[in-house]
Amino acid sequence: MQESQIAVVTGGAGFIGSHMTDRLLQAGYAVRVIDNLVGGRVSNLAHHARNPLLSLEECDICDLQPDSSIFKDVRYVFHFAGIGDIVPSIEQPIEYMATNVQGTVRTLEAARHGGRSTLQRFVYAASSSCYGLAATPTREDYPIQPQYPYALSKYQGEQAVLHWGQVYDLPVNSMRIFNAYGPRVRTTGAYGAVFGVFFRQKLAGKPYTVVGDGTQSRDFIYVTDVVEAFYMAAQSPHVGEIYNVGADNPQSILYLVELLGGNVNSGDVIFIPKRPGEPDCTWANAGKIIHQLGWQPKVTFETGVQTMLKDIENWRDAPLWDPDSIAKATATWFQHMDKK
Ligand code: UDP
Numbered sequence: 001m002q003e004s005q006i007a008v009v010t011g012g013a014g015f016i017g018s019h020m021t022d023r024l025l026q027a028g029y030a031v032r033v034i035d036n037l038v039g040g041r042v043s044n045l046a047h048h049a050r051n052p053l054l055s056l057e058e059c060d061i062c063d064l065q066p067d068s069s070i071f072k073d074v075r076y077v078f079h080f081a082g083i084g085d086i087v088p089s090i091e092q093p094i095e096y097m098a099t100n101v102q103g104t105v106r107t108l109e110a111a112r113h114g115g116r117s118t119l120q121r122f123v124y125a126a127s128s129s130c131y132g133l134a135a136t137p138t139r140e141d142y143p144i145q146p147q148y149p150y151a152l153s154k155y156q157g158e159q160a161v162l163h164w165g166q167v168y169d170l171p172v173n174s175m176r177i178f179n180a181y182g183p184r185v186r187t188t189g190a191y192g193a194v195f196g197v198f199f200r201q202k203l204a205g206k207p208y209t210v211v212g213d214g215t216q217s218r219d220f221i222y223v224t225d226v227v228e229a230f231y232m233a234a235q236s237p238h239v240g241e242i243y244n245v246g247a248d249n250p251q252s253i254l255y256l257v258e259l260l261g262g263n264v265n266s267g268d269v270i271f272i273p274k275r276p277g278e279p280d281c282t283w284a285n286a287g288k289i290i291h292q293l294g295w296q297p298k299v300t301f302e303t304g305v306q307t308m309l310k311d312i313e314n315w316r317d318a319p320l321w322d323p324d325s326i327a328k329a330t331a332t333w334f335q336h337m338d339k340k
Contacts, residue, residue, distance in 0.1 A: 004030040004053055006073055006118075010061055010107055011080030013040030015184050016125065016177070019227045020078050021045060025053055027231075032070050034081065036060040044184050061103035064110045071114025076234045079107050079161075080125045082154065085190040089150035090332050100153035101160060108164045121234040124161040124174040127154040128219075128246065128282060131176075136250075136283035140176070140242045147277040148337070158242070165240045173233040175226075178246030178284050182223030182304060183311055187318040191329040194218075194253065195308065198260055199315040207267065208257050209326055212274035214264070217250035217281045222299035232293040246284025247297045259305045272323050275330065276337040 007024045011017040012033030017040065024031045025048060033045065033056045048054045057070050061081045064070075071077070082100045083089075089096045104124070111122050131138050132145030146152040158174045165172040181195050191197070198208050229245045254264060262268035289295045299307075321329075 004028055005075045006030050006032065007076040007078065008032045008034065008071055008074050008111070009078045009080065010034045011040060011082065013037060013042060013044050013056065014080060015044075015186055016180055016223055016226055017078070017080035018044035018184055019182070019223045020080065020230060021048070021054065023227045023231055025051060029053070029076070031055070032057060032074075034059055034061065034070060036081070039083070039186065039189070061107050062099055064106040066109040066113040068110040068114060071110040073118045074111060074115040075118050075120050077107070077111045077115070077119070077122045078125075078230055078234070079104065079122065081107070082125070082157070084150065085192050086148050086150055087192065087330060087333050088190050089153070090148055090336055093149040096149050096153040097156070100150075101156045104157035105160050108160060108170065112164065112168055112170055120171060121239070122161065122164075122170055122172045123230050123233050124158060124172065126158040126174045126176045126242070127151060128176045128178045128244065128284065130155040130158070133277070133279050136281050137248060137285035138244070138283060139285040140244055140288055162240065171239045173239060174242045175230055175233060175245050176242060177226055178219040178221050178244070178282055180223055180226050181220050181308070183308060185223075187315050191321060191326060194256070196315060196318055197321050198256065199308075199312055200318040200320050202260055202262075203312060203315055204320050206320065206322065207270040208260070208262050209272050209321060209323055210253055210257065210269050211272055211278070213271065214254035214257065214269070215252055216278070217252045217283070219246035219248065219250045219282045219284050220301055220304070221245060221247045221297060222304040225297040225299055229289060229293070229295050232295050236293050238292050241292070243289040243293070244284040244286055245289065246282070246286055247301070248284050248286040249301070250281055250283045251301050256305070259302060260309070270323060272326055275333060
């Protein structure tokens with residue numbers, strides 16, 4: 001029998017990374033997950049516990065060496081490891097730059113050496129936050145305007161990835177993910193990620209904390225669609241490319257409340273101040289990925305939300321946010337960004 005091809009997934013115990021791992025195992029790859037288990041959880045991969053094709057290496061990408069054995073003979077690298085969230089990035093910019101930029105450089109070097117004669121593709125999880133307050137629908141060649149250190153660090157990570165493509169001929173692609181959501185989306189940690197916030201509030205029977213007037217919209221994209229985009233970017237002949245990964249179909253926050261069963265007119269909602277630097281609308285122009293890779297989002301917003309609601313109990317232990325605790329958690333945000 002032919003030996004399985006090797007794929008490395010950094011951050012493979014995290015939200016999107018664990019779904020990537022599912023997809024690769026399903027396709028018959030031997031998957032080596034690297035995760036420091038800070039944001040990621042072993043339970044995200046528990047359903048593969050007996051699968052000999054999966055290995056989990058508990059390690060930090062900042063400690064990777066170019067000769068790391070994890071990358072030996074690797075065919076595909078999917079690089080999701082990094083740190084997210086806006087507020088902590090404003091408070092600890094050094095950590096964000098170290099992990100998301102330098103950690104990416106270390107991952108690139110390990111891939112370059114370990115995959116010397118085998119590497120087919122290095123696919124980077126970039127962030128649509130690099131566009132800042134952009135014109136919409138946003139194309140890949142629109143101006144880059146990071147609004148906070150997280151966005152800057154993910155963008156500089158992307159620059160490193162493309163640079164390794166240019167200088168070392170590494171076959172790379174970068175995927176600018178819009179608002180990914182789906183099962184296993186983070187339930188703990190810093191304030192942010194609207195799904196976790198609202199699900200916990202729903203479970204507690206507390207009002208949804210809607211920012212601004214709730215008419216702002218996000219181009220939400222379901223996690224399995226994101227993963228399929230990465231998979232296709234690894235298989236396609238296109239290299240050195242940047243792709244938006246969004247549904248090209250923004251949804252308002254009030255509509256999300258409605259899908260969760262909330263009624264704005266009967267006290268289910270409490271409005272909290274709009275956050276400076278936050279776009280009113282994120283909206284991917286997905287023309288490039290559709291035409292070049294033949295990718296199409298398959299899961300509608302309505303279906304995605306319903307699927308997540310089936311597992312709402314997973315949010316029982318998540319932090320319960322209210323206007324006061326949100327005001328405290330976002331104080332630094334307002335302090336540094338409210339300059340206009
Ligand atoms: N949002 C909200 N209430 C919350 C948290 C978020 O109304 O308690 C809104 C926020 O204004 C934004 C959207 O939900 O329009 C997505 O926010 P998230 O923090 O998930 O992602 P972002 O797009 O801001 O990175």
